[in-house]
Amino acid sequence: MMKEIYLDNAATTKVDEKVAEVMEKYQTEEYGNASSTHLKGEAARRAIEESREIVAKSIGAKYKEIIFTGSGTEANNTAVKGLFFEMKDKGKNHIITTKIEHDCILNACKWIESQGAEITYLDVDAYGFVNPKDIEVAITDKTFLVSVIHGNNEIGTIQDLEKIGKICREKGVLFHTDACQSFTKVAINVKKQFIDLMTLNAHKIHGPKGVGALYIREGISITPLLHGGGHEFGLRSSTENVAGIAGFAKAIKIASPREVKVMYKLRDYFIKELLKIPKVNLNGADGKNRLCNNINVCFNNIEAESVGSFLNVEGIFTSVGSACSSHNLEPSHVLLALGKTPLEANSSVRISISKYTTKEEIDYALEKIKKAVERLRKISPLA
């Protein structure tokens, strides 16, 4: 069988076997509906309660401040739209966000713009950092929310939540962060960092797809997107995805700081070796201000997708954010926000490792990457 090296962990991760085991139990044994009053239902309900407790504890929140959702996208939509609907009649309609958010924040914001919201999309610097002062300046008496992604999904830049949170708290504006990529990789404490709402999800941390969570600080009201049987404290009706939720909690429980340390080391080794290839630059920040699993490099003058296709043939799976790989012909909005040219953006590849990535895999990938770059530069009229 062909060797498979999975370097697209920012897209999604392999489900940990311990997680799969827990999920199996809630799929084939304790499969009850958590709303049922019999023993089967109670077992499911208990699993959800315990899971909620685990999620809450992992970010320094309270049990009732966590609702489970169907994805990170849903949690982000609930935060943005749910608050917008709540604030509309209170004379507040302004949100401040950044140009490097995930599509689900940007597109949710664009949609509520059509419903009367006003959105400020802040610039970032060349490494992807938003300046907290810019946030302070942008706040008006109409502002109800600041939403800034914690660890960026494309370039891995980690924002200083505490600084941003403090400004928001002082100005009386709510602060939401999308922490899907950073969760379990960077320490998060909602109290210390003055976070009012936070999006989490399971499948980026070796949990299942189809489960997310939204932290909503006690006392904040939002309008639910889904009305029904009143699940999740009335904020998200739907029969609970018990297996998914239990799997999510298990993934949090087994995530360890030791793995993060190893990933930092492997990431830095990988980056160091990549930068030895002529004319290769790193996109985004370095060191502790970058997610431990994220690498994004510009190979200059060769198209990222062709690099990806070359590696794909070798069983190495990476990601590109560019041009003709999709219906969307625009270069990555994140890379453009860093001030990269469309050419640079279209020459950039994201490589994201996980706790399963080994040095041997990295060395093998490096060898193939070097070969691909060499060949593609011969094909390129620009190189």
Added chain:
Amino acid sequence: MKTNTLYSKKLMKRFTNPKFVKRLKKPDAVGEVGNMKCGDIMHLEIKVKNHEISDIGFQTFGCGAAIATSDVVCELAKGRTLAKAKKISKNDIVKKLGGMPPIKIHCSILGIQALKKAIKNYEENQKGGKSK
């Protein structure tokens, strides 16, 4: 972020081992098309003898499909008369590659466009005796 689309085996072979990637010594005409925003730049050169394309080469900043299709365009064009080379179509190329993902079809047009432009430049040069 979008992951790589899947290509046919034939296309992959073309892409990883293109036969016509080269710069000609003294090309009779050059065709360059594409733009950075769409993410593809195609550079194609021809040599012409007795109204026939005697040699052809290309370079591209583009995806795997762009590379593979340009290579096929070159193969089909070599040895053909200018009039016949002009008639090479998108379907000829897709057929030769054993199909293509639909969203990639637009990449296959670039090679044809570059060839047409090179031929046009050649014909204008012949008429006007100018370099472009």
